[in-house]
Amino acid sequence: MATLVLITGTGRSGTSTMSGTLHHLGLSVPGPHFGANESNPKGFFESRWAVRFHKRLAEAAGIDQFDARPQAMSYARRAATVELRAQLVARLQRWAADDQVVVKDPRSVWAQQLWCDAAAQVGRDIRYLSMLRHPAESIGSRSTYYVAEGSSEERRRAYEILSTVRWINSQLVSERETRGRARVFVQYTDLLEDWRPVAARLREELGLTFNTDLTPGEHHPVDDFIEPALRRHSVSWEGLSVPAPLVELAESIWAGLVVLEQRPDDAAAMAELDRCSARYAELYADATAINQDLLQQSRIAARREGAAEARTEQAGGPLVSEAGGRDLLREVGRRAARRLRPARL
Numbered sequence: 001m002a003t004l005v006l007i008t009g010t011g012r013s014g015t016s017t018m019s020g021t022l023h024h025l026g027l028s029v030p031g032p033h034f035g036a037n038e039s040n041p042k043g044f045f046e047s048r049w050a051v052r053f054h055k056r057l058a059e060a061a062g063i064d065q066f067d068a069r070p071q072a073m074s075y076a077r078r079a080a081t082v083e084l085r086a087q088l089v090a091r092l093q094r095w096a097a098d099d100q101v102v103v104k105d106p107r108s109v110w111a112q113q114l115w116c117d118a119a120a121q122v123g124r125d126i127r128y129l130s131m132l133r134h135p136a137e138s139i140g141s142r143s144t145y146y147v148a149e150g151s152s153e154e155r156r157r158a159y160e161i162l163s164t165v166r167w168i169n170s171q172l173v174s175e176r177e178t179r180g181r182a183r184v185f186v187q188y189t190d191l192l193e194d195w196r197p198v199a200a201r202l203r204e205e206l207g208l209t210f211n212t213d214l215t216p217g218e219h220h221p222v223d224d225f226i227e228p229a230l231r232r233h234s235v236s237w238e239g240l241s242v243p244a245p246l247v248e249l250a251e252s253i254w255a256g257l258v259v260l261e262q263r264p265d266d267a268a269a270m271a272e273l274d275r276c277s278a279r280y281a282e283l284y285a286d287a288t289a290i291n292q293d294l295l296q297q298s299r300i301a302a303r304r305e306g307a308a309e310a311r312t313e314q315a316g317g318p319l320v321s322e323a324g325g326r327d328l329l330r331e332v333g334r335r336a337a338r339r340l341r342p343a344r345l
Contacts, residue, residue: 014188
C-alpha cells in the first residue's frame with residue numbers, strides 16, 4: 001500500500017534535514033520547495049503547497065502558525081472545512097504515482113488528523129515522523145536567526161519566552177494528536193552523528209524502502225548532504241532569558257519525549273505528558289489573568305481608534321466603501337497595519 005510520511009516537529013528541530021535525507025534515500029518529496037538560505041543552507045525540502053495550505057488553515061482558525069494557546073488545536077479543528085479537506089485530498093491524488101511521499105512542515109501540527117483522513121480517502125497509509133531537538137537548542141537557534149541584530153534585550157527576552165511556550169504547546173499537541181498511529185521519534189543529534197542507524201530504524205518501524213541497503217562504508221549522497229556542522233547550537237539554557245517555571249516544564253516534556261523515542265507508546269510517558277499539558281494550561285491561564293490590564297488597554301485603544309475613524313468619515317474623510325482602486329488599497333492597508341501593530345513590550 002502507498003505510504004505518506006508526515007514529518008512533524010517544531011521549527012529548528014531538524015525537520016528539513018530529515019526531509020532532505022529521505023529525498024536522497026529515494027522517497028518522493030514533492031516540490032516546488034522553498035530554497036536554501038542562511039538559516040537552512042542545505043535547503044528546506046518543504047512543499048510550497050503544503051505551507052500555503054497550513055497557513056490557510058491557521059488563518060481560518062484565527063490562530064498563529066505556531067500558536068502557544070492551549071485551546072488553539074480546538075480552533076484548528078473547527079476551521080477544517082469540507083473545502084479544505086477536499087483540497088488536501090485533491091493534492092494527494094496528484095501524487096498518486098509515487099509510492100512513498102514525504103511532506104514536511106512544522107505547521108502541520110494543526111492538521112495531522114486532516115492528513116490522516118485524506119490519506120485514508122486516497123488509499124495511503126500515514127506514518128508520523130517526529131523530530132526532536134532539545135528546547136534550549138531549538139529556541140537558541142530561533143533567536144539567532146529570527147531576532148534582528150541590534151534588537152533590545154527586552155525584545156529578545158520576549159521572543160525567547162514566546163518561542164518556549166510555542167515549543168511547549170506544539171510538542172504537547174503533536175504527541176497527543178499522533179497517539180495510536182504508526183509513529184517514530186528521532187533526535188536531531190542522532191541524525192547528524194550517524195544517519196545510517198536512524199535510517200535503519202525508520203525502515204524497520206515505518207516500513208520504508210530505500211535506494212540503498214545502508215551498508216556502512218559505502219558512500220551515499222546522504223553523506224554529502226548531512227554535515228555535523230549543521231548543529232550550530234548546543235544544549236544550554238544559559239544565555240536565554242526564559243523564566244524558571246517554563247524551563248522546568250520544557251525539561252519535563254523533553255524527558256517524556258526521549259522515553260517515547262525508545263518506546264513510542266509508553267503509557268507512563270504519555271501520562272506524564274498529559275500532566276505537563278494540564279500544568280501548561282494552568283500557567284497560561286495565570287499569565288492571561290496577569291495580562292488583563294494590558295488587554296483592557298488594547299480594547300479601549302481599539303474602540304477609541306474606531307470612533308475616531310468614524311468621526312473622520314462623517315467629516316468627509318476617506319470612506320472605504322466609496323474609495324476606489326489604489327486609494328482603497330492604500331486606506332485598507334493603512335488601517336490594517338495600525339490595528340495589527342503589536343503592543344510595545
